[in-house]
Amino acid sequence: MRLLKWLGGLLTTNLGWKLLSLGIAVVLWALVASEPELSTFAVVGVEYKNLPDDLEISSDLVSSLRLELRGPSGALRGLGEGGTRPEVILDMSGVEPGERTFEIGDGNVRLPRDVRLMGAIPAAVRFRFERSGTRTVPIKPRFTNEENGGYVVAQVAVSPETVEIAGPSSRVAKVSAAAADEINVPGRAGTFQYQVNVFLEDPQVRFVAVPRVTVTVTVKKK
Numbered sequence: 001m002r003l004l005k006w007l008g009g010l011l012t013t014n015l016g017w018k019l020l021s022l023g024i025a026v027v028l029w030a031l032v033a034s035e036p037e038l039s040t041f042a043v044v045g046v047e048y049k050n051l052p053d054d055l056e057i058s059s060d061l062v063s064s065l066r067l068e069l070r071g072p073s074g075a076l077r078g079l080g081e082g083g084t085r086p087e088v089i090l091d092m093s094g095v096e097p098g099e100r101t102f103e104i105g106d107g108n109v110r111l112p113r114d115v116r117l118m119g120a121i122p123a124a125v126r127f128r129f130e131r132s133g134t135r136t137v138p139i140k141p142r143f144t145n146e147e148n149g150g151y152v153v154a155q156v157a158v159s160p161e162t163v164e165i166a167g168p169s170s171r172v173a174k175v176s177a178a179a180a181d182e183i184n185v186p187g188r189a190g191t192f193q194y195q196v197n198v199f200l201e202d203p204q205v206r207f208v209a210v211p212r213v214t215v216t217v218t219v220k221k222k
Contacts, residue, residue, distance in 0.1 A: 039070045039118065042079060044086040050093035058168030059128040065104060071115035079112065086111050101126045133169030134208065136162045139198055140177040141215045147222065149187040155218035160211055163198065167205035175205055180213055191218045
């Protein structure tokens with residue numbers, strides 16, 4: 001009897017507030033339940049995880065995909081606003097040298113609550129994997145005009161002369177040199193020093209350590 005009395009008191013205490021809360025919850029549920037479902041397309045980013053340390057992606061990278069999504073209109077309007085952003089996450093654990101195809105589906109797409117994946121464009125992506133490779137290549141100085149008003153470059157010294165690069169082995173093998181930023185030859189005689197940056201034409205080949213390069217140029221009258 002005491003238990004029943006206690007339960008009865010628990011239910012009737014602040015009964016008005018409890019009924020009001022229940023009413024608000026029912027109204028909110030009704031609004032959500034009656035909200036129309038819509039479809040939309042969204043361009044989302046692609047992330048890679050668990051790529052083995054000794055492997056590189058040698059094919060062109062995919063940075064984004066187009067997803068067809070379906071869900072309540074409110075959820076679709078708020079995509080990426082404070083909640084979970086739609087995203088494709090490809091798990092590359094266990095891949096080996098060669099080609100591997102990843103289908104885009106519920107297992108690798110992260111979506112906000114109440115939003116469903118209807119399809120992806122493309123529906124699958126394929127990558128080629130290679131062993132990592134390193135190589136030392138020379139740094140090649142460049143000039144916008146090697147003859148300026150009768151003054152020409154007589155001598156050039158680069159420090160350091162070489163730089164170590166890394167990336168997919170087949171791509172690394174094709175790199176003959178790292179190119180320095182262009183230097184404008186002065187229209188007067190003398191020896192000049194320039195601090196320049198260097199870059200690689202292949203975006204999938206990188207520097208092991210970004211070098212600080214000094215180019216010393218001796219200019220003389222032609």
